[in-house]
Amino acid sequence: MTIGNAIAGTTATEIADSVRELVERDTLAPGELLPPVRTLAEELGVNRNTVVAAYKQLAQAGVVVSRGRGGTRVARRAAVAQEGFAQGTVLRDIGTGNPDPDLIPDPTPALARIGRRTVLYGEPVIDRGLEDWATGWMRDALPAAPEVRLTITGGASDAIERLLAQALTRDDAVALEDPCFLSSMNIVRLGGYRPVPVPVDAEGMTVAGLRAAVDAGVRAIVCTPRAQNPTGASLSPARAAALREVLADHPYVLVIEDDHFSLLSAQPFHSLIGPGHRRFALVRSVSKFLGPDMCLAVTASDPDTAQRLATRLSPGTTWVSHLLQRLAVAQLTDAAVTDGIRAAGAHYAARNAAFARMLSAAGVPTTPGDGLSLWVRLPVAAREVTAQLMRRGWLARPGDEFILADTDAASHLRLTVHDLSDSDAARLASDIHAAVEAARHHESGMIAP
Known part of the structure; x- marks a missing residue:
């Protein structure tokens, strides 16, 4: 039986549900190519727009991935990016988005x-x-x-x-x-x-x-x-x-x-x-x-x-x-706790502002916003910079994890640095500058020093 013959339904929802069931039963494997829209529409005796709508539903749910002329394939079971600490790493994690546990009231x-x-x-x-x-x-x-x-x-x-x-x-x-x-x-x-x-x-x-x-x-x-x-x-x-x-x-x-x-x-x-x-x-x-x-x-x-x-x-x-x-x-309703919360907010703002100044002085201009983390714009692709930072002992979070359509975010890092000591912060700023320079050399086809 061909894949097209295994898919059933006359409405977009029925067709999408049929594909879902085939994926769940492992009849359709990750990466497997689905029939072209025209082919499946003819096999099911439905309008092409019905199949288009079904594939759209599946894509929105993450069941399939559309590759344009490359067709529509069953999505691979990639890990979904989550907030918090990375598991099983020996690197210093600077992408957590976590508050400082020492500033959480007892x-x-x-x-x-x-x-x-x-x-x-x-x-x-x-x-x-x-x-x-x-x-x-x-x-x-x-x-x-x-x-x-x-x-x-x-x-x-x-x-x-x-x-x-x-x-x-x-x-x-x-x-x-x-x-x-x-x-x-x-x-x-x-x-x-x-x-x-x-x-x-x-x-x-x-x-x-x-x-x-x-x-x-x-x-x-x-x-x-x-x-x-x-x-x-x-x-x-x-x-x-x-x-x-x-x-x-x-x-x-x-x-x-x-x-x-x-x-x-x-x-x-x-x-x-x-x-x-x-x-x-x-x-x-x-x-x-x-x-x-x-x-x-x-x-x-x-x-x-x-x-x-x-x-x-x-x-x-x-x-x-x-x-x-x-x-x-x-x-x-405890004054000591609420005073501590205000002090924690001031601490996050001060530490982020201080690190932004360090980065700017290191040649990576950064403006702090509000919140637990910094959004750092880079002159090169963030993925290459994160790879370079891993070699220096840091685990950073690249901006493309947060993207819906804004491809410019791929040139950003989100960094959580409020818990770094002054010496560690200075080392990280220096390492980010070095990572950016290494990524520039890599992108230009040169071998990084």
Whole structure:
């Protein structure tokens, strides 16, 4: 039996599901070539556009890869880029995106204060203390919204995944920043949605990019209002106002704002959500300042989105542990902890700025943004520089891991350097300069010294 004869269906979804099943059963192996569109359409007795739509669905889900004249092939099972430490390396990892563990507050004193109270099925899913504290925190950020309701999820990525799932169906278009946060990129791809890239500059999402995305029919927008990952960009007041103007005629497009750096940020918060917007969600995780293992985020959204989000939570874990919720609010209402969070934010900003100055002095001009990492533009391809840095004992993260369409990001590194000592930082700056020079020699066909 030929591959074409094994594929069945008369609609795009049926054909795509048939190919998925063949891949899952290993009938179609990674790298195997699928029939040309015209051939498969004739064998199935369907319009060519139906097969095109099926292959498009499969490509968006990462099942196949289109190579133009090279045809459509089953995707190889490559590892998906993830945030955090690289496993099994002896190199100094400078691409983690992690906070400094020494700046995460010790939860022991708060644990002793939260007390023991058993929570049973059917009780309110938001702990009263956290709700009281978070209401002010979130409401102050959305003064133009007529009404907001709170939902607690197991982190920002959990919230974004569930928010998109309650609003979208497969192949719906989602506007994402480009370059993009890895988690948001993976959520969209694995959900089978269609990512529409919106370029990011020093002031955040570009107006022209968002307008083009809206014109392309996006049903949701995921935006980072400050400390955008990986670039460190934050929305300026003028940019936020211009983006709200673009969205004014599209009040039912779901706007999700991931304010992941929140209490650590040195930048003011400016929102895309205007007074007339009907579908919105502001998500704030505690991971960057209370620790990733807290697995807790607060979402403030319009009532309808909140209800749909609660419905998405109900089939599985219906609430985030009240122990975690009480621990979070016990720390966030402790003056010593909040002073420590502010000090941590100042530390990240100072260390990143100091390293940017070192890099600039070494011949690699760098401007620090907000956040845990630096986005460093290189005069050569970043992949070659990372290879050179590995020879010098460093494991860096190249910009092409964050790309949707912006090929310029391939000439960037995202570096997490706030925990380096002064001597290690100076050595890294020198090694990056040397790696760039070696990459230049390599690109020009010369042998590096």
